[in-house]
Amino acid sequence: MSGLFESKSHTEMYSKCRPKPTAEIVQKVMDFLNKHSPLETSESKHQCMVDVGCGNGQATELFAPYFTEVNGFYVSPNQIEHASRKFSNVKYQVANGESMPLKDKSVDLLISCQAVHWLDLNLFFAECNRVLKPNGCLALIGYIEEKINPVQSMQFDTNAVQKYLMDFVASCKMHPLTSLVDKHYCSVYELIKSKNKIHHDDMQEICNWDLESFRNILSTWSGYQTVIKETTDALIAKHGSKNVTADMIKKQDIIETFINQTKQALNAVDKPDDQVKIKVIREWFFILSDKPSSPIKSETT
Template identity: 30%
Template structure:
C-alpha cells in the first residue's frame, strides 16, 4: 500500500508554493515516445500520486480526459482549487487500486511519487488498466539540487551538501540511498520490451535563496526533523540561508540564482 505522506495542511501549502513544476521537456519526450506507435488522438491519461496537480495540468493539452489520483484528501483539495483545465478530474484512491476497467487507459504516469508505492502491485495494476500500446511513464529527481551564481557556484554547492548531509539521517527508508536506483529497478523489472531509461536530464530554473530553502524544507527528511525538533530545523535552515547569502555576497534572501535539478525517467509501452 502506498504511504500516507504530505497530508498536513501546512506541508501541502508549502509543497504548492515551493515545489517546482515538472519540466515541459520531459512531458514532450513522453508524448514523443507515445506517438510513433499510436496515431489516433489520446483519450485518457491517469496521473497517479498527483499531489498538488502541477504536473497533471501539463498533460491536459494531449488528452480528451485526464484523471488525477492521490491518497491524500488535502493534496487533492489543493490540486482542485488550483486547477485551470476543464478536462481534469480528481479521484482519491491508492496507486495500487486504480478505479478503471481493464485496458482502458492510454497513459499511466507518476511524477515524483512511485517510490512511495507498493511497486510490484502498482506495476501489476498499470498492466491491467493500460490499453495495448498504452504507456507507463515515471519520473523523479533526487533532492540534491545544485546552485549556480557566478564565481560563488562551488562554494554554494558545498553549502548545499552540508544541508543535505544534515537531513540524510531523517530520510524515509522508502527513498533508499539512491532514488534513481529505485526507479531503475522498476524499469528493469518492467517486462515490456519497448522501453526507455534516462538517468540524468539536467533542467535549470531560476529561484530565490528563500525558494531554494523552502523547497528543501518540503522534503520528508526536513519534515521529520521539524516534527522531532522544530527549533533545530529552523536553526539549520537559517544557518544554510545565511551561508548561501554570504557566499553570494548579497544581503537579500530574495536574490535570484540558478537551480539545477537532475531528473530521471522511464517510459515503457505495453505490447
C-alpha cells in the same frame, strides 16, 4: 506516501513550489505514446490519462490538452482538496496506485512524477498491466536538485556552497525508499518487463532563483518535514507547548543553517533572501515503457 504530505501548511507550500516536468519531457512522453498508439489525425486526442501520486496536479495538467479525460490520484485528501482545477477534463480523487478505481484496459497513458518510489512496486505494476490498454504506455518521472552555481556577475566558492547543500541533504531524515530517486530510478527500470522501454538520464533544467524560492522548495521535502516535526516535538517536550516560540524552532532549523552558510559564502549576509540570486541545476530522469507484460517480483519493496 500516506502521512508525509498532508498538513495544510505543507500542502500550500507544495502547491506553490513543487517542480513541474519540462515541456521537453512532456513532448518526449507524448511522442513515445503516439508512436505506440498513433492517432487518426493531428487534431485527435487520446482517451484517458492517469497521474498516480498527483499531489496538487503539478504534472497532471500539463497533459490535459492531449486527452479527453485526465485523472489524478493521491492518497492525501488535503492534497486533492487543494489540487489545481484549470481544465474541465481533469478530475482528482483520493486513490492509490496499488488499487486504482479504473476499468481493465481503459488507460492510454499512466504517469507518476516523483512518486513511484512510495508505492508497492509489485502491486503497482500489476495494476499498470491491468488498466493500460494493449498499446498503452507508462511514464515514471523524477528529479534531483543537483548543484548550485553562481549567477553570471557573482563570484563565490561553488564547492563550499555545494557542500552546504549536501550537509543539508544529509541532515534530512529521508525515507529509505527515496534512495530509488537518488539512483535515478535505475532499479525501477530494471524491474519493468516490457518489449520497449527507455531510461532517460541526462536532462538538466537550469533554474534562476533566489534563496527564498530555494528555501521554499527545500521545505517541501519529506525528509526535512520529518526533521522539523521532530525538532518542534522535542522543544515542546522540554519547554511545554505554550513556551515554544518560532525563534526557538528557527535556531534549530536545518534550512536556516543552510541559508545562513550560503549567504556568508556569497558575501550577502546583509541582503534579504529574496534578493540573493542563485542558479540551481536540476537533474531530470524518466522511464518510458509500453504496457508491462506481467506483474513483477521486486526486492526493493
